[in-house]
Amino acid sequence: MNDQKILDRILHPKSLALVGASGTPGKFGWLYPKAIFDIGYSGKFYPINPTADEILGHRVYRSLSELPETPDLMVVTVPAKYVKGYLEEAVEIGIPGAVVMSSGFSEFSPEGEEMERELADIAGRGIRIIGPNCFGIYSPKAGITVIPGAGFSREAGPVGFFSQSGGMVSDIGQMAMSRGIRFSAAVSYGNAVDVDEAVMLRYFADDPNTKIISAYIEGVKDGRRFFELLREIANKKPVVIWKSGLTDAGGRAAQSHTGSMGGDREIWEALFAQTGVIPVRGLEEMLDLLMVLTYIHPLGGRDIAIVGGGGGLAVESADLMDLAGLNLPVFSQETSKKIGALLQGAGSSPTNPVDVGNPVVHASTLVEIMKIIAEGEKVELFFVIQFLFHIYILFRRMSGQKDIPLSTFATYPALADGIREICGAYNLPVIGVFPETATSENPEEVELELEWRKARSALLDVGAPVYPSMERAVNAVSKLADYQDFLRHLTGKKDLGDGKCRLPRPLERL
């Protein structure tokens, strides 16, 4: 089998042996099977433990040799010193892949480094190893999840993610869920004794289910090879990389984290610029980019119309756009006149950015304005600003009915309907910007947070990403536009694709 097929089997096992399985609730060896059954794993499960009899209703085996079949994947959670023996046995019976979660290797001590070298030797004898010192893999199609994987989505999607840090896979899996980002697979490869960043990059490049590649990297083993791969791949599928350990202090921290060396900042920045990699500086920015790549890429160009309430925010937006190289085309007098007729005069502005003045304006007015712009102007994308969600609280107080839910006053369903319509009629994508200001522990404001999150879901359901600030929305779109310009420059093609709005959201439902 080639790498692609082996990794496919590791990521979509039909049978799985867990070495270090435990019958004791709370132990890692118990959490792991609990997590995969919760997320929908339906393959064969073979717990291995020398003493237990039954784990979560599954018969426990004393050793690998007792198994009734050769499993596709072995997951190992036992202490470092026992790992070697199990891997050797796995090679003997022909298990194609192993995920070694156990830590205590090169990241920990010279003895650990020696043990890790032994693991590398075993990998050379015909088993592919992910880890050690990792959180495992997340593969929604197969019902496999990492520890701690509580709350990961069961939906699969276009994003492939790999990370040295297990914590990052855990974080991104969690945070992606509510942002409408879904994964083909996510792999935490830890100390990379065998499967490393280059293997994962190759895998996701060739995997037809992966449309967007993303990674958190502390260091690479073979810089030249990685660079060549990026040059080949990043102009075919977008590649988003968070490279940490770029500074001296960061490099020092990386070394004690996954035993890897950082690297010179300038080199990495040049490498990214040359290959078209989209660089990000943190987890939030990574998610911001994955959202815009999932829902908006390819975008027609840099001309944007902003529609929303709150003058200061409109001014801020215009500044941010300008600094980020995005354009706010000036509308024709006719367009501005039509928009002006919908606005309430004082405090509002019918130019781009359109300031509806009164931030309590109903979402249906925002939609009407977007339609006028779509009819009369050439723009490629809308930013729609809805804020002061906390006005719902005021409305409820004024209504005198304390017990009605805040959703009674919410206008985002109308906004979502309007976006669906605009996308269908004019083929124009929309991004929502919902800054929320009421964030105290007051129960009403916590209830408001729920409304905010429901608004985000409502927009994501019609293919519109939502950002909590204009700054983050602008940053994501400008990085997308830069990437697209790179592609245009490289390929000579102006049109990067059908540019169609993505409705309904581009996720493969299970």
Added chain:
Amino acid sequence: MNDQKILDRILHPKSLALVGASGTPGKFGWLYPKAIFDIGYSGKFYPINPTADEILGHRVYRSLSELPETPDLMVVTVPAKYVKGYLEEAVEIGIPGAVVMSSGFSEFSPEGEEMERELADIAGRGIRIIGPNCFGIYSPKAGITVIPGAGFSREAGPVGFFSQSGGMVSDIGQMAMSRGIRFSAAVSYGNAVDVDEAVMLRYFADDPNTKIISAYIEGVKDGRRFFELLREIANKKPVVIWKSGLTDAGGRAAQSHTGSMGGDREIWEALFAQTGVIPVRGLEEMLDLLMVLTYIHPLGGRDIAIVGGGGGLAVESADLMDLAGLNLPVFSQETSKKIGALLQGAGSSPTNPVDVGNPVVHASTLVEIMKIIAEGEKVELFFVIQFLFHIYILFRRMSGQKDIPLSTFATYPALADGIREICGAYNLPVIGVFPETATSENPEEVELELEWRKARSALLDVGAPVYPSMERAVNAVSKLADYQDFLRHLTGKKDLGDGKCRLPRPLERL
């Protein structure tokens, strides 16, 4: 009366006339008195309305001339064309100050511009005018709040804020509440027909209750005068300014927002650098800075210790610190050894940043580690990272008791106690970094949001600001450090103050 005294009276009126008061719930003229009585206004209230009889239990007057006394302040909410008449009457009876909320002036039309000039003339005849086209003032000590002011804090504090945009005052008032930022006063001055940025800057500079000055500015009338004031003031009290409309597009938007001209970006940046103003680019960053100025300033220096869980985050932190010019001193072997004894081996790192490896580590361990560092190392500030709050959800599931609150599993009370202790014993301030990843509309995750907010409050109560990401915490601290270096350079003083921890939090309780 001089400006200082008049503004003091406007901001702390003992009697207030509201022109345009309404008895109809939901109207602005009704909302305003509702808001001030809700927030605790206890002075005299004189609603003015030609037709109504009683508003919120207060007798309505037909005109200013009927009032039984001359009020300290007149608030005007009637349409633009009626404003002039009321202001002239106010001058006649000797009202010292007016807040004109009405819009429809220079920001709207040439006719509005003409009307605004008439207001300026009236101001020259002995009444100070704030506005027009503004949301009013927020003065917690006096029980005065802006529209919409639902949910502003009743506590007063050290921050003075002024803003052309009313929306920004509304937003900052809301957002400040849960971030432990409190105000001496906040003023939305709109089109600045009379009271402008220079007047407000002077007022807050001389106001003994204001320790930190902050502003949102779209444009200034007299650049030279403003510059001279900043040079005089910014080295005595920290001045944080968000200048928008810096770009061409932003300038265009600013003009239709408050009728003001933007300005050349380079000029503003140079002006800020020369005077020591702390520039920010948005509302979130403004609040991040106000938090660190309220709780941490003056900070002893740039040497920081990071303690927390999650290796990737530690690496990220080290990178961010390095780029921002903050130091992570390498610990002595002795310190690292002592810390190592508290950690669980594999996955952890006893150096700076201290990575506790397992992110589920109890907060009391973080506190123990901070104590070891405080005893053995020279650092000026702690960053303590607590994340994976969502692990509480897992703990509850594992407990089998669905109905117990998530707070059962929370360890932040121990963290808050520990911070109190460290601050008392070693005089070292602490900043909390709590990235939260579970942000879906799942009810459990909304409940988790409440725990997150309670954790933030618990830390703020012991004088520790909390940031949702390392990036934002580092940015705030590095800008604070830059400002302090500016002061040290200017004054030649190494020690900027007592450098004492601020416990309990430095807010004047009403």
